[in-house]
Each structure stands twice: as structure tokens, then as C-alpha cells.
Amino acid sequence: MTHPCITAVGTALPGPAVDNDELTRILGVNREWVDAFIGTRTRHFAVDLATGERHTTLTDLAEQAAAIAMQRAGVTPQDIDFVVLATASPDELMPATVNKVADRLGLDQIPTYQLQSGCAGAIQALDLGCLLLQRPGHDTGLVIGGDVCAKHLQLDRDFSRLPSHELVNYVLFGDGAGAVVLDGRETAGGMAVHTVLNQFTGRGQPAGQVIRWFGAADRTDDVTAAEEDYKAIERRVPNLADEILWQLLDTTGWTPEDLAYILPPQLSGRMTAKITKHLQLPGVQEISCVADTGNNGNALPFFQLDRLAGQLRPGERALAVSVESSKWLKGGFALEGR
Incomplete structure (x- = not known):
């Protein structure tokens, strides 16, 4: 039995890593609480925490990750038969972020799909990609997942007064995107x-x-x-x-x-x-x-x-x-x- 094959992976992170020292200094929260309760050392944001300036979009990150995956797989825009993007934080509700990414990658006249979900959305996108490869003429596709959670970070708040169910979002999440080239033919090294x-x-x-x-x-x-x-x-x-x-x-x-x-x-x-x-x-x-x-x-x-x-x-x-x-x-x- 032939299985769909991941032939290459690409990922993208925005800006420099923000460690717990920098994050807790900016937010004014307890460093020991972050270390013990969350256990995450660094994260990357599409916004400058010091100035509030947003410097990277989900479209930017998804394009970068997909371009890396395509380059590693040795495929061109003409080889891609479909694109699936999973996200909980699209840049806008319309146009769909997947179509902006496809445009930047030079893709045209192919099906595109955008799935709205959280962490499991990437799995849903992979599932859909594998199903699409069963269609005639669908040999190679792009499956992308990414989120820019920084759009929900209000940096002018008094963090010492935030309840834990809100504060956790400021120390738990980061931004990024990833992509795979998915092929209907099993490939050596895939x-x-x-x-x-x-x-x-x-x-x-x-x-x-x-x-x-x-x-x-x-x-x-x-x-x-x-x-x-x-x-x-x-x-x-x-x-x-x-x-x-x-x-x-x-x-x-x-x-x-x-x-x-x-x-x-x-x-x-x-x-x-x-x-x-x-x-x-x-x-x-x-x-x-x-x-x-x-x-x-x-x-x-x-x-x-x-x-x-x-x-x-x-x-x-x-x-x-x-x-x-x-x-x-x-x-x-x-x-x-x-």
C-alpha cells in the first residue's frame, strides 16, 4: 500500500527569542512563577513587546515556511496542486490568509483551503491534505499551520491585577508557522x-x-x-x-x-x-x-x-x-x- 509522504518541512519564527527574564521584566510578573508553572524558556512574537509595534504577519510567516519547504523538496509553484492552511488567528477574516500566501508563492488556478482551529488544526490540515491526494491530478500539495497570538496581547495593562486565566496567555504563547510538502508517491528520504x-x-x-x-x-x-x-x-x-x-x-x-x-x-x-x-x-x-x-x-x-x-x-x-x-x-x- 502506498502512503502519502512528507518530502520536506519548513518553519519560520518572527523576531529574536524572548526569554523569561525579558518577558517578566516587561510584564512585571514573577519570574519564578513562569519557570515553575509554565516551564517554557523562550518564545517569539510578531510584535515588539517594548514598543507595541507589529512587525510580522501570519502571511509573512506562512510564506517563509512554505517557501523553505518547497525549496528543500525541490518543487516549483507549477508542481503544487493544492494548499491547506490551518490557523486560529488569520490576518483578516477576509480575504483568507491561505489565498494571500498562495499569491505570494506564485500559485494560481489551484484549490485552497483554510481551516480554523487551535493546536489540532495542523492535524486536520494534514488529514485533508492526505485525502486530497486521492483525487486525480493531485500529486503534490502544501500543508501549512501557523498562528500569530500576539494580536491578542494588550501590553498597556496592569498585569499584577490580571487573573491567572488571562495572565497565562502572555507567558504561554508565541508566534510562528510551519509547512510540509506532501506527495502522493512514497519518496526515498521522506x-x-x-x-x-x-x-x-x-x-x-x-x-x-x-x-x-x-x-x-x-x-x-x-x-x-x-x-x-x-x-x-x-x-x-x-x-x-x-x-x-x-x-x-x-x-x-x-x-x-x-x-x-x-x-x-x-x-x-x-x-x-x-x-x-x-x-x-x-x-x-x-x-x-x-x-x-x-x-x-x-x-x-x-x-x-x-x-x-x-x-x-x-x-x-x-x-x-x-x-x-x-x-x-x-x-x-x-x-x-x-
Whole structure:
């Protein structure tokens, strides 16, 4: 059986890394709290925290990541048959960011798709990309994920008075984008996608994360743009990650002993370590990046894939696990080196 193949990965981060010393100095919050509660060392923002100037858009980052992936795969705009972009933070509601990216890349007369979701959106985009490759004439596609969370950062606030469900967003998240070239033919040196899991699992459950969009008529000062139920996330995500792991193993027929690598959910440095320990996979190498990149949403699985691409040897197997807390989504995929 021929599986879709990831032939190249590209990633992009905006601006220099912002470490915890700089972040807590600007925000005036406790450094020890960030280290102990979040466990993320650095992140990148599309805004200058000192001046409030926004210097990078999601379109910029997605274009950069996609261009790198295309260059590494040795493909031209004429080789691309479709583009899928996943994001929770498009530059505008219209035009869709995916179409602005396609325009910059020199793509034309091809289908484009934009999926709105949080961390699991990247998995949804990969799932759609694999399905599109089954269409006649669809041989090669671009799958992109990215977020610019900085648009929700109000830097003129009194952070000492913010409740924890708001303050956590300022220290947890970062910005970035990633992309893969996906091919319907298995390619030497690529990563074959054996299966993709994309499953809603939040029936009857309150949202763990809310990000609001405001129009000119419904913007009010007493409604926050973003909030996070971090305690619910800490409680539910490890168990959901375990469910995803075993669902993927059951679907592929693999065992834990078959795995060389695990790509765990990238919520924060601290949470990732907790989840990886919970999965109990001794001898399986962890591929993580969130402690260095911050939680940049739909970009994270691509940053993990970028790190994995240089290590996965022919025949080696890897599983990626992703959990989205907005309304509780399970996502993941299984890879094998070619």
C-alpha cells in the first residue's frame, strides 16, 4: 500500500527569542512563577513587546515556511496542486490568509483551503491534505499551520491585577508557522504518513480555551479576547494523550516497542514533560520544541516534524499526539521513514 509522504518541512519564527527574564521584566510578573508553572524558556512574537509595534504577519510567516519547504523538496509553484492552511488567528477574516500566501508563492488556478482551529488544526490540515491526494491530478500539495497570538496581547495593562486565566496567555504563547510538502508517491528520504487521527471528543464538556473575535458593534471593554482553563487542561490532556497513543497504535497495528520517536502535545515545557512521563514509553525518543518556541498553536507539529526529519531513518516509526482544549479535540498521526 502506498502512503502519502512528507518530502520536506519548513518553519519560520518572527523576531529574536524572548526569554523569561525579558518577558517578566516587561510584564512585571514573577519570574519564578513562569519557570515553575509554565516551564517554557523562550518564545517569539510578531510584535515588539517594548514598543507595541507589529512587525510580522501570519502571511509573512506562512510564506517563509512554505517557501523553505518547497525549496528543500525541490518543487516549483507549477508542481503544487493544492494548499491547506490551518490557523486560529488569520490576518483578516477576509480575504483568507491561505489565498494571500498562495499569491505570494506564485500559485494560481489551484484549490485552497483554510481551516480554523487551535493546536489540532495542523492535524486536520494534514488529514485533508492526505485525502486530497486521492483525487486525480493531485500529486503534490502544501500543508501549512501557523498562528500569530500576539494580536491578542494588550501590553498597556496592569498585569499584577490580571487573573491567572488571562495572565497565562502572555507567558504561554508565541508566534510562528510551519509547512510540509506532501506527495502522493512514497519518496526515498521522506516520511510516509500511515494514518491520521482527527476526532472531536468534547460533547457535554465546557471549553478549556476561548479566543473571541470582535466586530465594531460587539466590542466591549469587559469581555476578554482570550482565556484559558489551565487546571482543566492539566487534568484532562494527559489522559487524552494516552487515548490518542493507543488509538494510533491500534489503527496501525504497531506496538510501543515498534516506536523510535514520540511527538507529544506541545502545550508548555512543563506540561509536555508531564504528558511524556504519563505515556510511559521507555526507550522512545521524545521530539519536543515548545520550551524554545513557545506555544505557537498550529505551527507546533511542523516544528516537531522539522526536528524529526533529520533523525528518522528508513523503517523507523514515529507517532505524533496532539490535543486541543478549545472544545476538546484529539489528533495525531503515524509516520515511517523511507
